[in-house]
Amino acid sequence: MATYATTDHHEDHDHKPSGFFERWFMSTNHKDIGTLYLVFSLIMFFIGGAMALVIRAELFQPGLQLVEPDFFNSMTTVHALVMIFGAVMPAFVGLANWMIPMMVGAPDMALPRMNNWSFWIMPFAFALLLSTLFMEGGAPAGGWTLYPPLSIQGGNNVAFVIFAVHMMGISSIMGAINIIATILNMRAPGMDLLKMPVFVWTWLITAFLLIAVMPVLAGAVTMLLTDKFFGTSFFSAAGGGDPVMFQHIFWFFGHPEVYIMILPAFGIVSEIIPTFSRKPLFGYQAMVYATASIAFLSFIVWAHHMFTVGMPLGGQLFFMYATMLIAVPTGVKVFNWVATMWRGSMTFETPMLFAVGFVILFTIGGFSGLMLAIVPADFQYHDTYFVVAHFHYVLVTGAIFSIMAAVYYWLPKWTGRMYNETLGKWHFWLSTITVNILFFPQHFLGLAGMPRRIPDYNPAFADFNVISSVGGFAFGITQLLFAWIVIDCCLRKRGAKATSGVWESAKGLEWTLASPAPYHSFTTPPKIDDRMLAHGDVSH
Amino acid sequence: MMQKEDMGMRKAKGGLGVALMALSVSAWAVPERWQLNMTPGVTATSQDVFQLHMLILWICVAIGIVVFGAMFYAMIKFRKSKGAVPATWSHNTTAEIIWTVIPVLILLGMAWPATQTLVRMADTGDADMTVKITGYQWKWRYEYLGEDVKFMSSLSRAADEARQLGSGIDPNSVENYLLDVDRPLVVPTNTKIRFVITADDVIHAWWVPALGWKQDAIPGFINEAWTEIEEPGTYRGQCAELCGKDHGFMPIVVVAKPRAEFDAWLAEQKAANAPATDAVVQAPAPTKS
Numbered sequence: 001m002a003t004y005a006t007t008d009h010h011e012d013h014d015h016k017p018s019g020f021f022e023r024w025f026m027s028t029n030h031k032d033i034g035t036l037y038l039v040f041s042l043i044m045f046f047i048g049g050a051m052a053l054v055i056r057a058e059l060f061q062p063g064l065q066l067v068e069p070d071f072f073n074s075m076t077t078v079h080a081l082v083m084i085f086g087a088v089m090p091a092f093v094g095l096a097n098w099m100i101p102m103m104v105g106a107p108d109m110a111l112p113r114m115n116n117w118s119f120w121i122m123p124f125a126f127a128l129l130l131s132t133l134f135m136e137g138g139a140p141a142g143g144w145t146l147y148p149p150l151s152i153q154g155g156n157n158v159a160f161v162i163f164a165v166h167m168m169g170i171s172s173i174m175g176a177i178n179i180i181a182t183i184l185n186m187r188a189p190g191m192d193l194l195k196m197p198v199f200v201w202t203w204l205i206t207a208f209l210l211i212a213v214m215p216v217l218a219g220a221v222t223m224l225l226t227d228k229f230f231g232t233s234f235f236s237a238a239g240g241g242d243p244v245m246f247q248h249i250f251w252f253f254g255h256p257e258v259y260i261m262i263l264p265a266f267g268i269v270s271e272i273i274p275t276f277s278r279k280p281l282f283g284y285q286a287m288v289y290a291t292a293s294i295a296f297l298s299f300i301v302w303a304h305h306m307f308t309v310g311m312p313l314g315g316q317l318f319f320m321y322a323t324m325l326i327a328v329p330t331g332v333k334v335f336n337w338v339a340t341m342w343r344g345s346m347t348f349e350t351p352m353l354f355a356v357g358f359v360i361l362f363t364i365g366g367f368s369g370l371m372l373a374i375v376p377a378d379f380q381y382h383d384t385y386f387v388v389a390h391f392h393y394v395l396v397t398g399a400i401f402s403i404m405a406a407v408y409y410w411l412p413k414w415t416g417r418m419y420n421e422t423l424g425k426w427h428f429w430l431s432t433i434t435v436n437i438l439f440f441p442q443h444f445l446g447l448a449g450m451p452r453r454i455p456d457y458n459p460a461f462a463d464f465n466v467i468s469s470v471g472g473f474a475f476g477i478t479q480l481l482f483a484w485i486v487i488d489c490c491l492r493k494r495g496a497k498a499t500s501g502v503w504e505s506a507k508g509l510e511w512t513l514a515s516p517a518p519y520h521s522f523t524t525p526p527k528i529d530d531r532m533l534a535h536g537d538v539s540h
Numbered sequence: 541m542m543q544k545e546d547m548g549m550r551k552a553k554g555g556l557g558v559a560l561m562a563l564s565v566s567a568w569a570v571p572e573r574w575q576l577n578m579t580p581g582v583t584a585t586s587q588d589v590f591q592l593h594m595l596i597l598w599i600c601v602a603i604g605i606v607v608f609g610a611m612f613y614a615m616i617k618f619r620k621s622k623g624a625v626p627a628t629w630s631h632n633t634t635a636e637i638i639w640t641v642i643p644v645l646i647l648l649g650m651a652w653p654a655t656q657t658l659v660r661m662a663d664t665g666d667a668d669m670t671v672k673i674t675g676y677q678w679k680w681r682y683e684y685l686g687e688d689v690k691f692m693s694s695l696s697r698a699a700d701e702a703r704q705l706g707s708g709i710d711p712n713s714v715e716n717y718l719l720d721v722d723r724p725l726v727v728p729t730n731t732k733i734r735f736v737i738t739a740d741d742v743i744h745a746w747w748v749p750a751l752g753w754k755q756d757a758i759p760g761f762i763n764e765a766w767t768e769i770e771e772p773g774t775y776r777g778q779c780a781e782l783c784g785k786d787h788g789f790m791p792i793v794v795v796a797k798p799r800a801e802f803d804a805w806l807a808e809q810k811a812a813n814a815p816a817t818d819a820v821v822q823a824p825a826p827t828k829s
C-alpha cells in the first residue's frame with residue numbers, strides 16, 4: 001500500500017482487481033459496490049416503470065382493453081414493491097456507499113465484505129419477487145401493503161414475496177449497520193459529528209430508522225407466512241386473531257419507511273442548494289435537529305394510514321395531532337432551503353434545477369400530506385387517487401428527483417467527465433412538465449371520487465385519466481434520456497474532463513479528491529478546514 | 541330547534557362552496573366530467589367535511605404562495621448572471637423562531653375545527669334505525685335490523701357485461717357505468733341512520749362520497765357509522781378497499797326517499813319477503829340421522 005498517498009495524482013496505485021468477475025462480483029470497494037447499487041436501481045426503475053405503463057395504458061380509457069383485473073392488481077402491487085425496495089432504497093444506499101467515505105475522509109466503508117453481501121442479496125431477492133410474474137396463479141395482487149386476509153388468498157406467490165421481503169430486509173439492515181459503523185468510526189480527525197455534511201447526517205438517522213423497522217416488517221410478513229401455510233391465525237378473526245393488527249404492525253414499519261425514502265433526499269438537496277447558491281447552508285444545526293425530530297415523530301404517526309379501520313376517537317385524535325406536528329420540522333427544512341437561496345448568487349445547472357424542482361414539488365406533496373392528516377377530510381380522501389397523487393409527489397418528484405439531482409451533481413466526481421449539460425437540462429424540463437401532467441390531475445380524480453387500485457372506471461373520470469396516461473408515457477420515455485446521458489458520460493466519455501472541484505463553489509471533502517476519485521478514497525486522513533465545509537463554519 | 545338553525549347556517553356556508561365550484565345539484569350524487577373538487581354532499585356531516593377540506597386547501601394555497609413566491613423572487617433576483625454577490629450569513633435565530641411558531645399556530649387553527657367535526661362524526665347514538673352492511677367478494681349485503689328485510693346488492697347486469705375484457709360494448713353507452721347496482725340500499729331522509737359494517741371474507745370499505753365518509757368493512761369485526769340525509773335522491777359510491785379481482789366492480793347505490801315513501805317501500809319488501817321467509821320456516825327439517 002502506498003503510505004504517502006496524496007490525492008490529486010498517482011491514479012495507478014489503486015490496486016483495482018483485474019478481472020471483470022473479480023472487479024464486479026467479488027468487490028469490497030465502496031465505489032464499485034456503490035456503482036452496482038446504482039445500476040441495479042436504474043434497472044429496477046425501468047422494470048417498475050414498465051409496470052406503471054401497463055397500469056396507465058389500461059386506465060387510458062374506461063372499459064377493460066388490455067389486461068384482466070387480477071393482472072392489473074399484480075401490476076400495482078409489484079410496481080410499488082419494485083419501486084420502493086428496488087429503485088429508491090438501493091439508489092440511496094448506492095449514493096451512501098459512494099459518498100459517505102469521501103465526505104467523512106475515510107478510505108472505504110467500515111465493513112467492506114458485508115457491503116458486498118448486502119448488495120448481492122438484492123438481485124436474488126428481486127429474482128424471487130419477479131419470478132412470481134411467470135408462475136401459475138400469477139404475481140401477488142393484494143397490494144404492496146399486503147393486507148390480510150386478501151394477501152394470503154394468493155397461491156404460492158405468497159411465500160415468494162415474503163421471502164423476497166425477508167431478503168431485502170436483511171440487505172437493508174446490513175447496509176444500515178455498515179453506514180452507521182462507517183460514520184461513527186471512520187471520520188477523519190476533526191470531522192466532529194456537528195461538522196458532518198447534512199447528507200451524512202440524514203443517512204446516519206435513516207440507518208437507525210432502517211434497523212428499527214425492517215425487523216418489524218420481517219415479523220409481520222412471517223406471521224402472514226405462518227397464517228397461510230402453517231395454520232396459525234394471527235390475523236384471522238375466525239381463529240381469534242385480528243386483521244387490523246397486521247395493519248398496525250405494517251404501518252409501524254411503513255411510516256418510518258417513507259421517511260427512510262425522503263431523509264437522504266433532504267440531505268442531497270442540502271448539499272446541492274448551497275453549492276449553486278454560492279452561500280453556506282442556512283441553519284445547519286436546525287437542519288440536523290429537524291431531521292432527528294422528523295425521525296422521532298415518524299414512529300408515532302403510523303395509524304394515519306388507518307383512520308377508516310374503526311379506531312376509537314381518542315386514537316384518531318392522537319394520530320391526527322402527531323401527524324400534523326411533522327409539518328413543523330418539515331416546514332423548517334423548506335424555509336431553510338429558501339433562506340439558503342436568499343441573497344445567494346445562483347446558477348442553474350442540472351443538479352440545481354432538480355434540487356429546486358424537488359423543493360417545490362415535494363412541498364406540494366407535503367401540503368396534500370397535511371390535508372390527509374385531517375381525519376374527517378381523510379375519510380373522504382382515503383384510498384382514492386388523491387392519496388396516489390400525494391405519495392407520487394413525495395416519492396417521484398421528491399425522492400427520485402433528489403436521486404437524479406445527486407447523480408448529476410456527483411457524476412463528474414465519479415467518472416472524471418462532465419455529463420452533457422444541454423441534455424441534462426432537457427431531461428429536467430421534460431421530466432418536470434410530464435410528471436405534473438401525470439400526477440396533478442390525479443388530485444382531481446380523487447376528489448371527484450375515483451378509488452385507487454381499480455382497473456376500470458365510470459366515464460366521468462375519463463378525461464383526467466387520459467391526461468394522466470399521456471403524461472405517464474411521456475415521463476417514461478423521458479427517462480430513457482436520463483439513461484442515455486448517464487451512459488454517454490460513463491462509457492463514451494465524451495464530456496469535458498472534470499476538475500477536482502467540478503462546480504465553481506462546491507465545498508466539502510469529496511471535492512478535494514481528484515476527479516475521478518481515487519479507488520481508495522482517503523488513504524491518509526485529510527485535514528479538516530472549517531471554511532471548506534458546505535455549511536460554513538458552524539462554530540459561531 | 542337549535543339543530544335546525546345550525547343546519548341552515550351550514551347550508552348557507554356550503555352554498556358558497558357550491559357557488560364557487562359552479563356545479564349543479566346533480567353533481568352531489570354522481571361524479572361529473574372534469575370535476576375538480578370534492579362536493580359538499582347531502583348531509584350536515586359531509587358539508588362540515590367539505591368546509592374543512594376547503595379551509596385546509598386554502599391555507600395550503602396561501603402558504604404555497606408565500607413560500608414559492610419568496611423562492612421565485614430569490615431565483616430571479618439573486619442570480620450570478622445578474623451580478624449578485626453572495627451573502628455569507630448562515631443563520632438567523634429570530635427568523636428561525638418565527639417560522640417555527642407561525643406554523644404551529646396555523647396547525648392549531650386547523651386542528652380545532654377538525655376535532656369538532658370528528659367528535660360529531662363519532663357519535664352514533666340516538667339513531668332511529670340501524671342498517672347492517674356486509675361486504676362480500678364482490679357485492680354488498682344490506683340488512684334492516686329488526687325489520688326482517690335483507691338483500692344482496694351487486695353490479696348492474698348491463699355494466700357487468702360491458703366491463704368484460706374485450707366485450708365490445710362501449711362503457712359510454714351504459715348509464716352509470718360501474719356505479720349502478722341491481723338492488724340499491726333504500727333509506728329515509730331526515731332520519732338518523734346507524735350503520736353497522738362488517739365483511740364476510742376480506743376487508744372492504746363502504747363509501748358514498750355524498751355522505752361524507754368511508755368506513756372499512758372488516759371480517760370478524762363490526763364498525764359503526766351514521767348518516768342523516770337531507771335531500772331525497774340517488775347517491776352513488778364504490779368499494780374503497782382493495783378486495784381482490786373485482787374490487788372495482790362492487791358499487792354502492794343509496795336511494796334516499798321521504799319518510800312516507802320509504803315506509804311504503806319497506807312494507808312492500810316485507811310483504812314480498814313474507815312467503816319466502818315462511819317457506820323457509822315451514823320447510824320440513826332435514827332429516828338428521
Ligand code: HEM
Nearest residue numbers: 258261262304305366369370372373382383387391394395
Ligand atoms: C408532511 C409530511 C407528510 C404527511 C403529513 C403525510 C401524511 C400522509 C397520510 C395521512 C397518508 C395516508 C393517506 C390515506 O391513505 O388516507 C399518507 C400516505 C402516504 N404517504 Fe405521506 N405524508 C407526508 C409525507 C410523506 C413522505 C415524505 C413520503 C415518502 C417519501 C410519503 C409517502 C406516503 C405513501 C407512500 C403513502 C401511501 C401508502 C399507501 O397507502 O400505499 N408521505 N401520507
Ligand SMILES: [Cu+2]
Nearest residue numbers: 255258304305
Ligand atoms: Cu405515513
Ligand SMILES: [Cu+2]
Nearest residue numbers: 779781783787
Ligand atoms: Cu373492494
